[in-house]
Amino acid sequence: MNALTIQEAAQTTDWSPRMLRYIERAGLIEPQRSAAGYRLYGPAELQRLRTLRELVTRFDIGLGEIGFVQRLRGDEELAGAIDAWLQAQPRRPEHVPAAEWLRFEQDKHSKLLALAGAAATTNA
Amino acid sequence: MNALTIQEAAQTTDWSPRMLRYIERAGLIEPQRSAAGYRLYGPAELQRLRTLRELVTRFDIGLGEIGFVQRLRGDEELAGAIDAWLQAQPRRPEHVPAAEWLRFEQDKHSKLLALAGAAATTNA
DNA sequence: AGAACCTTACCACGGCGATGTCAAGGTTCG
DNA sequence: CGAACCTTGACATCGCCGTGGTAAGGTTCT
Structure with missing residues (x-):
């Protein structure tokens, strides 16, 4: 049936x-x-x-x-x-603005990773 | 460093x-x-x-x-x-001789539920 | 400056997932 | 019986995953 x-x-x-x-x-x-x-x-x-x-x-x-x-x-x-x-994830360095990190996390095609790192450590 | x-x-x-x-x-x-x-x-x-x-x-x-x-x-x-x-898992054979369909040995890792204690939300 | 290392981008290859198709043989039903 | 459907198995394609290698071009350090 x-x-x-x-x-x-x-x-x-x-x-x-x-x-x-x-x-x-x-x-x-x-x-x-x-x-x-x-x-x-x-x-x-x-x-x-x-x-x-x-x-x-x-x-x-x-x-x-x-x-x-x-x-x-x-x-x-x-x-x-x-x-x-x-769980052992949140290894975000304190001196780096989380905003920057979160920013490129959603950008799969980010080609400015280096820039983010640089901008974070200095105001370059 | x-x-x-x-x-x-x-x-x-x-x-x-x-x-x-x-x-x-x-x-x-x-x-x-x-x-x-x-x-x-x-x-x-x-x-x-x-x-x-x-x-x-x-x-x-x-x-x-x-x-x-x-x-x-x-x-x-x-x-x-x-x-x-x-969750909406398996309908165990109600009155069908399991031996019948079991004879076609499936894979070696068939591990169906064991828990699934929750009632199905779908119309039973 | 130059060796050594880093970066991204691209090509390559074997494996596996997702699908299709075909073959050989059993089941259903008119 | 025979057409239509089912079963498993095997071959084939396509694309992504895991890896390696290489090229072109910056960075570091001595």
Whole structure:
């Protein structure tokens, strides 16, 4: 009844059958299987697939990223280690105006890094 | 002053100068700059570089992954969206012999939930 | 001045992610 | 039975990641 085969599911979620299998392989959405091994996508899976698409396109992230976060939720040690590492971040030298730093942090194509450093140490 | 140039820093942290620049590009460790634009690695950065190496090799993750987690910490919306998505987890087979679909051995690292104690927000 | 080091920019190569397509073989259903 | 669909597996392309190297041009220090 409301369990679609891979092709049907693909059509209603705007993914390709290929990608549905890929997504499953990535451990993100694993549909049930029929006795013969056919993937069966229920309403929940379909909804999840659509949301996944939204997530990926809206934030421009890859399936790998999501899978990684998933991994983090199961590996307390990993999560802790990374978190600890990121924690030791605020290594901003006191004599440097934070404003300058924050400024170029959002500028991916900054080509004036040297300038910022110079301006910070002297009024050059 | 205890601030090393990129080459010196590379030697004491077992990275290559090339990678130090790459790491900076990835937004993970941004050393100060001298007035002329030279990168200056202080004790803190050196330590962080060593820890980073440890982190990466020990958990076999990429700089991108760490960078992503870093991004998550600054983008509440993204973090929330992914978390919400992961929360709406798996529908365990209700009356389907798991053996059936289990026989197609998936990957070796399929680690589905274990927690997910929260009720799905999606229509159940 | 000159050697040694730094900077950015660009080319290169192998690997992996994201996708497509095709092949060989099983399943469904009219 | 046969068409249509499914499954896994393998090959192929494209772009990004991790790295290295090199070129052209400043900086430092002796």
